[in-house]
Structures are given as C-alpha cells and as structure tokens.
Amino acid sequence: MARYSYSKLETYATCPLQYKFRYIDRVQMDLSPTIEAFLGSRVHEVLEWLYQQVTNAEVPSLPGVLRRYRALWDAEWTDDVRVVRSGTTPEGLRQVGERCLELYYNRHAPFDEEIVLGLEVPFRVPLEDGIVLNGYLDRLAKRHGDVYEVHDYKTSSRLPTPGEAARDEQAGWYALAVRERFPHAQELRLVWHYLRFDERLVSTRTPEQLEELKRDIGRRIQAIEAACSFPPRESALCPWCDYFKICPAKGHRQAVAAIPDNAYLGEPGVVLVNRLAALKAELKEVTEERGRQIAQVEEALYEYASRHGYTVVVGSDMEAVVEEQESVLLPKAGEPERKELEALVREEGLWNELSTLDLTKLRRALDSGTLSEVLRAELARLSSRVTQPKIRLRKRRI
Numbered sequence: 001m002a003r004y005s006y007s008k009l010e011t012y013a014t015c016p017l018q019y020k021f022r023y024i025d026r027v028q029m030d031l032s033p034t035i036e037a038f039l040g041s042r043v044h045e046v047l048e049w050l051y052q053q054v055t056n057a058e059v060p061s062l063p064g065v066l067r068r069y070r071a072l073w074d075a076e077w078t079d080d081v082r083v084v085r086s087g088t089t090p091e092g093l094r095q096v097g098e099r100c101l102e103l104y105y106n107r108h109a110p111f112d113e114e115i116v117l118g119l120e121v122p123f124r125v126p127l128e129d130g131i132v133l134n135g136y137l138d139r140l141a142k143r144h145g146d147v148y149e150v151h152d153y154k155t156s157s158r159l160p161t162p163g164e165a166a167r168d169e170q171a172g173w174y175a176l177a178v179r180e181r182f183p184h185a186q187e188l189r190l191v192w193h194y195l196r197f198d199e200r201l202v203s204t205r206t207p208e209q210l211e212e213l214k215r216d217i218g219r220r221i222q223a224i225e226a227a228c229s230f231p232p233r234e235s236a237l238c239p240w241c242d243y244f245k246i247c248p249a250k251g252h253r254q255a256v257a258a259i260p261d262n263a264y265l266g267e268p269g270v271v272l273v274n275r276l277a278a279l280k281a282e283l284k285e286v287t288e289e290r291g292r293q294i295a296q297v298e299e300a301l302y303e304y305a306s307r308h309g310y311t312v313v314v315g316s317d318m319e320a321v322v323e324e325q326e327s328v329l330l331p332k333a334g335e336p337e338r339k340e341l342e343a344l345v346r347e348e349g350l351w352n353e354l355s356t357l358d359l360t361k362l363r364r365a366l367d368s369g370t371l372s373e374v375l376r377a378e379l380a381r382l383s384s385r386v387t388q389p390k391i392r393l394r395k396r397r398i
C-alpha cells in the first residue's frame with residue numbers, strides 16, 4: 001500500500017532529489033531545525049496546549065499562554081537551530097511568536113466559538129489503486145448544524161490572497177479528510193490562521209473540486225512511482241533544504257567557498273568552467289561575425305549576378321546558384337495567429353498529414369510517468385536508454 005502525505009507530494013514537486021534523499025534513501029542528516037520551523041513548532045505546541053485546557057473548561061490567561069511559550073522555547077532551544085535568512089535573529093523570531101499568540105488570544109478568547117472535536121487529529125483517505133493519503137489536522141471543530149471546520153495555524157511571513165487560499169492544495173487534502181470522516185457534513189470550512197497578520201482565510205471545496213483533486217493526486221503519485229530519475233531542482237528554497245550539504249548541485253559551490261579568494265581561480269573545476277565559458281563566448285562572437293560576413297558577401301554576389309544577368313557564378317571548386325525564391329511566411333509558435341492556423345489545419349482534417357511527432361515532448365511525458373502502462377511498455381520496446389553527458393552553462397548563482 002502506498003502512503004502519501006501532503007508534504008511528501010510537495011517535496012517531490014519542489015525537488016525530486018530532495019524527495020529521493022528523504023523518502024527513498026531515507027538519509028538521516030544530523031541537523032537542527034531552521035529557526036522558522038522551530039518557531040512554527042513552538043507556536044503550534046502552545047495552541048494545542050491552549051485548546052486542551054479549553055476542552056477541560058479551563059481557559060488560561062494571556063500571561064499564562066506567553067509563559068508557556070517562553071518556557072517551551074527555552075527548553076527546546078539550542079544554538080544549533082539554523083538561521084538561514086540574513087537579518088533574522090533568534091530573539092526577533094521569539095518575539096514574533098509572542099506577538100502571534102497575543103494577537104490570536106485577543107481575537108479568539110474565550111475560545112468558545114465552536115466545539116473542539118480533536119487536536120492534532122490523524123487522518124487517512126483511501127484512493128484508488130491502494131493509495132492512502134495521510135496526515136494530521138491541527139484542530140478539528142464543529143459548529144451548530146453539522147458545519148465542520150479545519151483550523152490550521154501559519155507563522156509564515158507572507159499572507160496569501162483569498163484566491164490563493166481557495167486553490168491551496170493542503171486545504172483540499174484536509175477537506176477530503178473531513179468529507180471521508182463526516183460524509184453527512186452540511187458545510188465544510190477550511191480556516192487558515194495567518195497569525196502574524198491576525199488574518200483568517202476561510203475557504204471551502206465543492207464535491208466536484210474534491211473529485212478533481214483526487215484524480216490529480218492519483219496522477220501525480222503514479223508519476224512519482226514510475227519515475228526513473230530524481231534530478232535536483234534548485235530554487236530559492238535550497239538554503240532551507242536539509243540535504244544542502246550532500247546535494248550534488250551544491251557540492252562544488254561549497255568546496256570552492258572553502259578556498260581562499262586568491263586560490264580558488266586555480267581550482268580544476270573553476271578552471272574548466274571558465275575555459276568552457278570563454279570558448280563558448282568566443283564561438284558565439286565568431287559565429288555572429290561570420291554570419292554578418294556571409295550576409296555581406298551574399299548581397300554583393302546577388303548584386304553582381306543581377307548586374308550581369310547571370311544565374312550561376314563560378315568559383316574555383318564551388319559555384320553559386322543565384323535565384324529568387326518566393327516563400328510564404330506563416331505565424332510561428334507563440335505568435336497571435338498561430339492558434340487560429342492550427343485550428344484551421346485541424347478543421348480541414350490535415351493535421352495528421354502536416355504535423356510531426358515532437359520527440360522532446362514525448363520523452364518528457366515518458367519521464368514524468370503520465371503515460372499509460374501499455375503505452376510505456378510499447379515505447380520501451382521501440383526505444384533504448386542511453387546516458388550521455390550534457391553540460392549547460394548558466395549565470396553563476398550566489
């Protein structure tokens with residue numbers, strides 16, 4: 001049985017290699033959490049404790065809540081907690097946490113707006129083909145008239161728009177979980193508390209949206225299960241990745257960073273990349289210059305042949321055929337009339353005759369695992385796999 005959590009699927013979407021490290025190879029890194037994760041955990045723990053008290057009919061005071069937060073922060077804190085973002089300080093984030101709790105407390109005390117059904121509630125949603133989605137709901141609550149609510153706390157520094165909240169996939173997972181457990185629910189609300197901003201983003205999902213989400217999750221899981229390679233996908237999130245230190249996309253960068261400024265230019269990898277970049281730049285320059293020269297000679301040749309009325313001009317070993325050719329300019333891919341042109345060709349039933357198979361797109365579809373098993377088997381019969389070196393130059397990232 002394949003079990004998938006939202007964060008497992010999200011990890012694959014963020015970076016397939018990170019997914020492989022975490023869920024396939026199960027690489028254990030001896031790392032402390034980032035400060036953002038540390039803050040999130042402490043705030044979640046305090047809110048969980050707060051609602052435990054509330055369900056026991058004991059509403060703690062705001063100073064009591066803050067005392068609890070400070071005690072948890074101090075008990076868990078170690079100097080190994082990672083501070084990645086420059087300008088962030090542990091003390092600054094500790095205060096952010098206090099502020100989040102203060103805002104939440106003042107807005108929701110005495111916390112009797114709804115009946116708390118559970119805290120950190122585990123869920124499992126079976127899909128087709130033996131796939132099970134699982135995870136936890138921060139707080140599950142119920143209001144009068146079979147209205148169910150999932151509450152999720154966010155300490156992030158970015159407030160999404162209502163449109164983003166309505167499309168949020170994690171909220172969709174939670175909606176599936178509540179529908180699974182309470183099929184009779186009259187209404188289902190997904191309440192995201194953006195604590196830093198004292199904002200609640202409330203959204204819901206229709207049964208049709210949930211069905212589509214299930215299909216989409218199923219397709220993506222199939223793609224993961226069929227994946228043959230797990231390439232690194234670098235992004236702005238890399239500095240927060242647990243596997244940064246062992247990532248092949250970051251290894252040389254780290255090795256070079258450890259070399260003193262005056263020595264790193266002699267490092268063999270640096271030398272090779274600099275040489276390749278210089279050669280490519282030279283080739284580009286020469287190609288452009290040759291292109292300009294060829295255009296000039298062609299223009300002179302055309303002018304010469306026209307002046308003398310020749311259609312063939314001979315050289316020593318080669319000769320030039322000079323002729324005029326009329327060609328039709330059709331809209332290229334991306335130009336506004338291109339879609340219209342394609343629709344016209346289709347309507348006339350000429351598509352099969354005029355179009356060609358795009359092997360690059362087919363290769364991508366094959367690698368993404370979205371093709372049917374039958375088609376994949378047939379393609380495997382018609383193709384072979386080779387591993388070839390491929391080197392791309394790009395602007396150096398920091």
Ligand code: SF4
Nearest residue numbers: 015232233238241247
């Ligand atoms: S450091 Fe970046 S590219 Fe490397 S595994 Fe982590 S997320 Fe992927």
